[in-house]
Amino acid sequence: AQKITQTQPGMFVQEKEAVTLDCTYDTSDPSYGLFWYKQPSSGEMIFLIYQGSYDQQNATEGRYSLNFQKARKSANLVISASQLGDSAMYFCAMRENYGQNFVFGPGTRLSVLP
Amino acid sequence: DAGVTQSPTHLIKTRGQQVTLRCSPKSGHDTVSWYQQALGQGPQFIFQYYEEEERQRGNFPDRFSGHQFPNYSSELNVNALLLGDSALYLCASSLGLVGEKLFFGSGTQLSVL
Numbered sequence: 001a002q003k004i005t006q007t008q009p010g011m012f013v014q015e016k017e018a019v020t021l022d023c024t025y026d027t028s029d030p031s032y033g034l035f036w037y038k039q040p041s042s043g044e045m046i047f048l049i050y051q052g053s054y055d056q057q058n059a060t061e062g063r064y065s066l067n068f069q070k071a072r073k074s075a076n077l078v079i080s081a082s083q084l085g086d087s088a089m090y091f092c093a094m095r096e097n098y099g100q101n102f103v104f105g106p107g108t109r110l111s112v113l114p
Numbered sequence: 115d116a117g118v119t120q121s122p123t124h125l126i127k128t129r130g131q132q133v134t135l136r137c138s139p140k141s142g143h144d145t146v147s148w149y150q151q152a153l154g155q156g157p158q159f160i161f162q163y164y165e166e167e168e169r170q171r172g173n174f175p176d177r178f179s180g181h182q183f184p185n186y187s188s189e190l191n192v193n194a195l196l197l198g199d200s201a202l203y204l205c206a207s208s209l210g211l212v213g214e215k216l217f218f219g220s221g222t223q224l225s226v227l
Contacts, residue, residue, distance in 0.1 A: 045218035104156030
C-alpha cells in the first residue's frame with residue numbers, strides 16, 4: 001500500500017500568491033515524522049520543513065508552513081507569497097517510528113507564473 | 115561548510131557492466147543513505163550506512179552493495195547493470211541513525227544502454 005500520496009501531479013500559481021500542495025500518509029506507528037523537500041532541476045533535494053507526530057503546533061519555516069491534520073493523516077505544505085524560484089518538484093516524505101529510511105511520495109511539480 | 119558531494123555527476127554504462135558511485139557526507143555527519151530516483155518518481159531507499167556497517171536495507175537486490183569508510187564517505191556499487199537501473203542516485207547524510215532530517219547531494223545520473 002502506498003504510504004505517501006500526493007494527488008496533484010502539477011500545480012500552477014501566480015507569483016506573489018499562496019499555494020497549497022497536498023499530502024496524505026498512511027501509518028500505524030504512533031511516532032513518525034513528516035518532511036517536505038524541494039527538488040529543482042539541478043537534482044538536489046532541499047529540506048523545507050519538518051513536523052513530528054507529537055508536535056502540537058503546525059510547523060513553520062519562513063514562507064513555508066505545514067498544515068498538519070493528524071486525524072485525517074494529512075500534511076499539506078503551504079507556500080505563501082510564491083516566487084519564480086519556487087518552481088520545482090516538491091516531495092512529501094515520512095519517517096516511521098524512528099526508522100532509518102524515508103518514504104517519499106511521487107511529487108508535485110509546481111510552476112510559478114509571472 | 116561543505117554539503118553532501120557526489121561523484122561523478124553523470125555516468126553512461128552498458129548492460130552487464132559494474133558501476134561505483136561515491137559520496138562524501140556533510141561536514142559533521144556520520145550516517146549515509148542511498149536513494150534511487152527513477153524518472154518521474156520519488157526517491158526510493160536503497161540502504162543506510164553507519165559506523166561502517168549497513169544498518170537497514172530497502173527492497174533492492176544483492177546486485178546493489180555499498181561501503182562506508184572510516185572518514186564516513188561511502189560508495190554504492192551496482193553489478194550486472196540492467197536497463198532498469200537507469201536513474202538518479204541520491205546520497206543523503208545525517209547525524210546519527212535517527213537524524214531529524216536528511217541532507218542530500220545533487221546526485222549521480224546513471225544511464226544504462
